[in-house]
Amino acid sequence: MNQQPISRFPVPDIAGMPEDIRTRILAVQEKSGFVPNVFLVLARRPDEFRAFFAYHDALMDKPGNLTKAEREMIVVATSNANQCQYCVVAHGAILRIRAKNPLIADQVAINYRKADITSRQKAMLDFAMRVAFESYAVGDADMEALNAHGFSEEDVWDIAAIAAFFGMSNRLANVTSMRPNDEFYTMGRG
């Protein structure tokens, strides 16, 4: 067997983690039935863990015009472009569940231009990819293209911030060789 470990770095025991982190992890475990590896891998740096998940929640769980499925589309499309195994597999699972669509995650990951999504969603992902790969060139023309699809100023910020945050997450997962939990691969496949 060639099974990879969940991280290139040592992973702490849940029992020895700071109270707040352990509590969050146990709550996730209770809800999901397993502990997603990102919690275990990042827990060795408690302050970074807290900031990471606070940021994550501020972007992914807040109210807003983008649906939760659309936010996950941004994660999945940009994470495959960054070749981040953990993020595509884990957020692909969440996307399938949020969108109630067993095909969408693979479609969006591999080539969102061919996915069963709206042209508005393709424009959203065009912009997310631009933020991920050529943010230096973002300008008024991007804003106009987004406005033409009905995205507000708040929506633009949301798309950009999600693409930027998961660009960080992709890099952390790639450097740590973060392994996706086996459970994610089949979730939401109907």
Place this chain on the structure above:
Amino acid sequence: MNQQPISRFPVPDIAGMPEDIRTRILAVQEKSGFVPNVFLVLARRPDEFRAFFAYHDALMDKPGNLTKAEREMIVVATSNANQCQYCVVAHGAILRIRAKNPLIADQVAINYRKADITSRQKAMLDFAMRVAFESYAVGDADMEALNAHGFSEEDVWDIAAIAAFFGMSNRLANVTSMRPNDEFYTMGRG
């Protein structure tokens, strides 16, 4: 619904196809329970269809040192790099089945360097990616790296030819917007 058609081009009826092509398609349908869309999309050009599948079979069904799962790994890794939705989804399914491993296709597609495969298989995929993206620079150093992992001259040809053939296939699928059959997404997920 935003479901995409199976091809940007008109697709012929099976009934009206040349005898040999119809026979092949019906045999695949009998065996798989459905007709993979690549057969329908390419059938509008019968001579090209015949050559395409003759080439495919010469590379993928012949005896050789590379296992059938390894050949599919080459397809899956290079096809995701080329952002070919059809090839990753369809050959991902075949890879899961050939390797009897429900996780391997997503791992190899997204980032084969992190997949649960041997270092010999990673060297095989390093070379396949080099053929796909910088074949002009392939030289003696590549041969030595492959030989160090026990690959023979015949194996090198096989890896290169599979990467090259599916590079063509990826481009055809991308231009035709070839849609993967829904059945592929869940095959072999255990």
Place this chain on the structure above:
Amino acid sequence: MNQQPISRFPVPDIAGMPEDIRTRILAVQEKSGFVPNVFLVLARRPDEFRAFFAYHDALMDKPGNLTKAEREMIVVATSNANQCQYCVVAHGAILRIRAKNPLIADQVAINYRKADITSRQKAMLDFAMRVAFESYAVGDADMEALNAHGFSEEDVWDIAAIAAFFGMSNRLANVTSMRPNDEFYTMGRG
């Protein structure tokens, strides 16, 4: 002298080749006065040889709106971008002959945007290059640009299939270090 061999791999004797392959090679030799090396290099894999040339003929020798010179332009432009010595030199010779123009092959190889060709032919080559290098992004806008120059749906398929097939051929020639025959360099130079 530093003259390179015609292939990195062993090359079979014509005498020992399967009957159909030997016959084809001798016919080419009769017609051209020499055996282009691609026949010798690929003959060590008879099934792949047969499929390769069946595909080649289906694309390059069939009737259609694209002239034979235009098909060769596609080969020459994409092959230089892929840095394939065999394909540029051999198909450059064929292009000069088909177009009855001793300058065109070098012009198209180096920078087709500056070649003595029509703007319709430049649009054809723009699309061929896009198929060769970013087929994942091909979409409706490409179709519209081609239609604006009078290309039909069949023509689009032809351009794409030729670019895709020779993308495969370029990779095979690069990996085998296929050497162009000396004869090609001066053919059609007037």
Place this chain on the structure above:
Amino acid sequence: MNQQPISRFPVPDIAGMPEDIRTRILAVQEKSGFVPNVFLVLARRPDEFRAFFAYHDALMDKPGNLTKAEREMIVVATSNANQCQYCVVAHGAILRIRAKNPLIADQVAINYRKADITSRQKAMLDFAMRVAFESYAVGDADMEALNAHGFSEEDVWDIAAIAAFFGMSNRLANVTSMRPNDEFYTMGRG
């Protein structure tokens, strides 16, 4: 005059900000003599502001083997590669001050390989650039190169996390067109 505004998005008044954010901003103003624009631009999203600066402080202000100047080198080198005006100008100022070297920020920004830094610091920046641009390929060879320069496992995490965090920051600053304060340009130039 063509002076750009500090953000493409509306910027809140300090008076109307949540108490904790206003307090932090006033403390920075007291210490620095001005309010760096990043505080004002990000304050329109209080939860994201809090997470951003918590993350920033966890990486940049914590104890560790990397000096504070070295951490700023990572920011400056990767931010120029991402063409982030705010981050290069602001962190360039901090780098000059931390390193007590008026030349170092421009050197590191433009081409760190030619900067007046140690070979160990160049190895650190080689890795930071790899995290920023090809994190998918990070592997054992990178770890060995870093270990050869005496970097520990903790140091590797620090370098990667700083490069990843500022990759996010660069994208946010580029999308918002965040303007560096005039004060930064001359700080620490001696």
Place this chain on the structure above:
Amino acid sequence: MNQQPISRFPVPDIAGMPEDIRTRILAVQEKSGFVPNVFLVLARRPDEFRAFFAYHDALMDKPGNLTKAEREMIVVATSNANQCQYCVVAHGAILRIRAKNPLIADQVAINYRKADITSRQKAMLDFAMRVAFESYAVGDADMEALNAHGFSEEDVWDIAAIAAFFGMSNRLANVTSMRPNDEFYTMGRG
């Protein structure tokens, strides 16, 4: 200390240089108060030195519609994209002085799209970057974009020639590891 030498190659003594070169260098020293290292580094090849500065003067000191500050903007923007430390630092100083603007050089170097310059100047720099990185694709559309901003045929030549000349200069400075004089870093910062 890690201070780099001014060149990877030996640097001649001023006393032993040919008369015309020594005279030019002493005149620059008289005017500037120091000898910019480019003069010393290139002086080891007198004929190349003479041609280099004749070309430089023909482009940078001649009359024309582009202001001297605009010509320096071209140098600074393309040189940072080529990661040339000498050219960004030295010409950044000249740009600050010519433009009487202490902020402009850093802005233009890092991301000219966000600089405090006119949209006409941004169009000029868009074209300069295109000459620097994809001159093969320059065509009628570029001319029209420049004409729309009022640039004449002569101006187009000037922009292209300055970008091309400093592309050469960037490569020479990078290969020689040409060190910017310390004096340049603070000139014109007001």
Place this chain on the structure above:
Amino acid sequence: MNQQPISRFPVPDIAGMPEDIRTRILAVQEKSGFVPNVFLVLARRPDEFRAFFAYHDALMDKPGNLTKAEREMIVVATSNANQCQYCVVAHGAILRIRAKNPLIADQVAINYRKADITSRQKAMLDFAMRVAFESYAVGDADMEALNAHGFSEEDVWDIAAIAAFFGMSNRLANVTSMRPNDEFYTMGRG
């Protein structure tokens, strides 16, 4: 017919050119039997013309360890990578003549790694390509690789300067759409 003009810009009459430029052009015409278009295209800017050819002669006609054929190899390999039609066609002709080899120019232009040249010459071209495309990363390892093939410090400068100078020339020829004279295509083909 679609024959392109020799320049996008107006071209002066020889009769009206400054004396020294007219004399040089007439001398070339006398020797070659025709006036290479580069002389006519650049002559509209006399000072730039003089500097360009002084630089050219300083690099290409001077004594040194690199043979004249080797210097032309550098021009041909880098110019095809820059897609400069004029430089590949014109200097390809000169290379065939200097090397007394009718095949070498096409081989070096398309893929020098496969050309009938020595491994020392391939190392020379590896470095020339690095100067042309990633000069920012040139460092001690490049010097060692060149020294291992017997290149001196002077040779390194020559290779770099030729690659840099023709990088400028490629950009000028691309922007002006400089047309190669018909005569070059067949010169030296034996």
